[in-house]
Amino acid sequence: MISFWHVHAKDYAEEAQVHPDIEIAAIWDENEERGRKEAQMREVEYISDLEDLLNRQEIEAVVVSSPTNRHKEVMVQAAQAGKHIFTEKVLASTEEQAIVILNAVKESGVKLFVSLPRVYDGYTEAVQRLIESGELGELTQTRVRLAHNGATANWLPNHFYNKEECQGGTLIDLGCHPVYLTRLFHGMPERVTAQFGYLTKKEVEDQAIVTFGYEDGSYGVAETGFVTPHSPFTIEIHGTKGSAIYGIPDKKLIKKVSEKWEEVMIPTDKPSPFSQWIDHIQTDKGTDKNLALALDLTVLMEAAYQAEKTKSEIVINPR
Known part of the structure; x- marks a missing residue:
């Protein structure tokens, strides 16, 4: 260890x-x-x-x-x-x-x-299948949010607010999950913007929103924070033919492609990372798939911090 x-x-x-x-x-x-x-x-x-x-x-x-x-x-x-x-x-x-x-x-x-644990959870597989089936049509927007109250309830260790050690705040820690899931569902974006909040007045951000712009005109949103005790982990997938939502508020995946919302079966989680x-x-x-996603996550994180620092849109160079 x-x-x-x-x-x-x-x-x-x-x-x-x-x-x-x-x-x-x-x-x-x-x-x-x-x-x-x-x-x-x-x-x-x-x-x-x-x-x-x-x-x-x-x-x-x-x-x-x-x-x-x-x-x-x-x-x-x-x-x-x-x-x-x-x-x-x-x-x-x-x-x-x-x-x-x-x-x-x-x-x-x-x-x-x-x-990257949430990659291997059953709801992620179910969402991916739904997107790949084409049932929702072409993607227009994705949104993933994950937040807790680690800063306001003071249960995170103090060194989690050390900018040098962490290289950032809530985004580079908890925010990894919404970002890599957005990458998984929606692909690599063309452009990245970000906005941070400092509610607890620490050296690093305790709230963050990152937006991802795609060449086809669609966009993704990743949200995170250390300041909310009851914010549910949520996934929203919207397309030209329908929408799917997970976690609002129950741990269920539902879709709407006609007049009524329907529950979607969630498979068993895969083994832990x-x-x-x-x-x-x-x-x-x-381990190529895992490492490719991990590298993309780093690229998107670096772009998000640069976007917030410069208050500008960062273009992602294709690799």
Whole structure:
């Protein structure tokens, strides 16, 4: 385990502890006090030097939950040491850094998997099927919103508001989910704009809206925030023939393509990203789809922050 900086690090540690083929061998953390505490709780070794941990032959893979601004440094080292890598999103805060990581992974031949959990939830598959069926017609608008009250209720750790470590605020953390789902449903946009809010007066934004413009005239909206306790996770898909809505307010997907709203069956969730990563290691499967989406997420995040900073529209260059 490389760092317990991120709030999801403990979730990944729990997944590792219950997985029949995984054993936590050691922990390193840039915050030694935190790292030693986590190691003691799990009765595993704390290693104070990251290079020492990565040089251990018995360690085959690492989970990276370090500050976002250290992702490139840590993951390039891990890849060069021949360790498979599971990482918290985002892969990196800039496209340039993400490509450096991906090149190091490709050169070493290790398996890298980025935690994009809502991709594998059943409602996502159901929405994708509905779009691909053509039942809604041509897409005109998509909207995805995910928010909680981590800032106003003070349950997020203080370092989540450290701009240098996080490389942003709610958008680069919680906002990843609406952004990658928008990318999944609607494709890569042509243009990006963004607007941030600072309700709690912290160094980083606690609310954000990002809009994505497409060549065909349609648009997507991604919304997020750390300041709302009861905002439901919602997906809206609108087309020239109908609409589909998830999560307003129940965890149901409904569509309207005629006079009445109809419920759409939601399939079972796929295995968690962590479980899929282990399976990819054991079966030598490729992780290209996950990494392509993770790279697109970084591109869109970088564009959104640049758009808000410059108060302008950012054009996405096709790759």
